[in-house]
Amino acid sequence: xxxxxxxxxxxxxxxxxxxxxxxxxxxxxxxxxxxxxxxxxxxxxxxxxxxxxxxxxxxxxxxxxxxxxxxxxxxxxxxxxxxxxxxxxxxxxxxxxxxxxxxxxxxxxxxxxxxxxxxxxxxxxxxxxxxxxxxxxxxxxxxxxxxxxxxxxxxxxxxxxxxxxxxxxxxxxxxxxxxxxxxxxxxxxxxxxxxxxxxxxxxxxxxxxxxxxxxxxxxxxxxxxxxxxxxxxxxxxxxxxxxx
Amino acid sequence: xxxxxxxxxxxxxxxxxxxxxxxxxxxxxxxxxxxxxxxxxxxxxxxxxxxxxxxxxxxxxxxxxxxxxxxxxxxxxxxxxxxxxxxxxxxxxxxxxxxxxxxxxxxxxxxxxxxxxxxxxxxxxxxxxxxxxxxxxxxxxxxxxxxxxxxxxxxxxxxxxxxxxxxxxxxxxxxxxxxxxxxxxxxxxxxxxxxxxxxxxxxxxxxxxxxxxxxxxxxxxxxxxxxxxxxxxxxxxxxxxxxx
DNA sequence: AACAATTTTTGATCTAGCTCAATTTTCTAA
DNA sequence: TTAGAAAATTGAGCTAGATCAAAAATTGTT
Numbered sequence: 317x318x319x320x321x322x323x324x325x326x327x328x329x330x331x332x333x334x335x336x337x338x339x340x341x342x343x344x345x346x347x348x349x350x351x352x353x354x355x356x357x358x359x360x361x362x363x364x365x366x367x368x369x370x371x372x373x374x375x376x377x378x379x380x381x382x383x384x385x386x387x388x389x390x391x392x393x394x395x396x397x398x399x400x401x402x403x404x405x406x407x408x409x410x411x412x413x414x415x416x417x418x419x420x421x422x423x424x425x426x427x428x429x430x431x432x433x434x435x436x437x438x439x440x441x442x443x444x445x446x447x448x449x450x451x452x453x454x455x456x457x458x459x460x461x462x463x464x465x466x467x468x469x470x471x472x473x474x475x476x477x478x479x480x481x482x483x484x485x486x487x488x489x490x491x492x493x494x495x496x497x498x499x500x501x502x503x504x505x506x507x508x509x510x511x512x513x514x515x516x517x518x519x520x521x522x523x524x525x526x527x528x529x530x531x532x533x534x535x536x537x538x539x540x541x542x543x544x545x546x547x548x549x550x551x552x553x554x555x556x557x558x559x560x
Numbered sequence: 561x562x563x564x565x566x567x568x569x570x571x572x573x574x575x576x577x578x579x580x581x582x583x584x585x586x587x588x589x590x591x592x593x594x595x596x597x598x599x600x601x602x603x604x605x606x607x608x609x610x611x612x613x614x615x616x617x618x619x620x621x622x623x624x625x626x627x628x629x630x631x632x633x634x635x636x637x638x639x640x641x642x643x644x645x646x647x648x649x650x651x652x653x654x655x656x657x658x659x660x661x662x663x664x665x666x667x668x669x670x671x672x673x674x675x676x677x678x679x680x681x682x683x684x685x686x687x688x689x690x691x692x693x694x695x696x697x698x699x700x701x702x703x704x705x706x707x708x709x710x711x712x713x714x715x716x717x718x719x720x721x722x723x724x725x726x727x728x729x730x731x732x733x734x735x736x737x738x739x740x741x742x743x744x745x746x747x748x749x750x751x752x753x754x755x756x757x758x759x760x761x762x763x764x765x766x767x768x769x770x771x772x773x774x775x776x777x778x779x780x781x782x783x784x785x786x787x788x789x790x791x792x793x794x795x796x797x798x799x800x801x802x803x804x
Numbered sequence: 805a806a807c808a809a810t811t812t813t814t815g816a817t818c819t820a821g822c823t824c825a826a827t828t829t830t831c832t833a834a
Numbered sequence: 835t836t837a838g839a840a841a842a843t844t845g846a847g848c849t850a851g852a853t854c855a856a857a858a859a860t861t862g863t864t
Binding site: 478479519520522523526541542 | 820821822823829830831
């Protein structure tokens, strides 16, 4: 496996190594024998690239399998009967998508690159093989999908809160996810537009803009276009407390 | 397995048979050999009972395993740091809960009986055994959890719509879920309170009440306390269309 | 059957955040 | 480097649905 050893404190999302990639537990899950690990390595296609705006898979198309993002970022979006987009999630390096096609064998969502990205791909037809040869890996996938469910419940909880809390939580959530992958948690690029943030959080993009400016004016954050620096994490956390 | 052959057109939620129970695919999934099926039958505890208000498991407690509801109904709820309840879902006969504890081994949610209910229980410690002995069953669980994710995305989509659309969709959703399990889709008991419906849909209970009265005044539905009859399904569907 | 507690309904007011509109800034591509 | 397009910001008014309040209906209990 080709590790790309690039500084982890970079302010943009750079390639993750196999060690901190979320595929880690798929490529080399604890408790699995070497045969299973070797088998998986043969099944995964590495080093796929998409440019900003290009899709990895489309809603309505046949299940492509699981995708692990190695660098860059993406959005996961669904569409209503009228074609209106709903941004379900933003995907950061080391994170996995594809669950939206697994149950029905048809993708429910579209995954679109927010900037140039690189991903690994476990094709759909090879998952059936894993059921027989590497049941432990399927169990890992089950745990991951339950993690996704937990996140969705978290988002549902946030949707009861004010727009200010939602934006504060959003910034802290991205920060934390970057941190656990070894990136800078205090300075990073928000590669999605205000409109996409608003869509995801269920608030108007004008409101997102106003709140970001508010946080900046209060010196909680500094933002230059898409480049964000968290100045006062504690104050952002305070926004999540009941009194606000 | 003891089948309880009770009329499926009953207006309250009665016991499901093994054939239409959602555990069906766990008890006797297609493509699994008899050894696996027999093995599972030994692992599942049947005929557990809870009275209205009693919990099957609590948020924060260790993962209890998977629960399949055989009769009655329940609510799945999470809580914020302040103790405010969020109704994540309502559970109908034949449906499964427990995914909220699988990833972290701690339950994220509480499941509470909305009326007397009966359930089957696959204990947590036996799931590990299934990974080795019945990998096909774990794959079925994975598909189920992905189905849950799909539903969550559906709910997220609905949250962008008006309160009227949300209530119309809620009624039609319950109706459809009862239908696929073989119950009457046009006449049933809404065992949850207006407050719980509102909590789940993200609207005030007063608003739920007003909209239900509106639907009744327009002769789309007839409601006596918790007993609901759908008079004009087509009109309810119309509410989901863009023009409204 | 009567009481108390809870839930539901209905009315009246209030407000967070949306929508519409007009600039300003940033990005893209020649 | 510059023009045109897209995104972000800022302002001002508007509205769906929240909140507050009070009455009516339902449910559970002795």
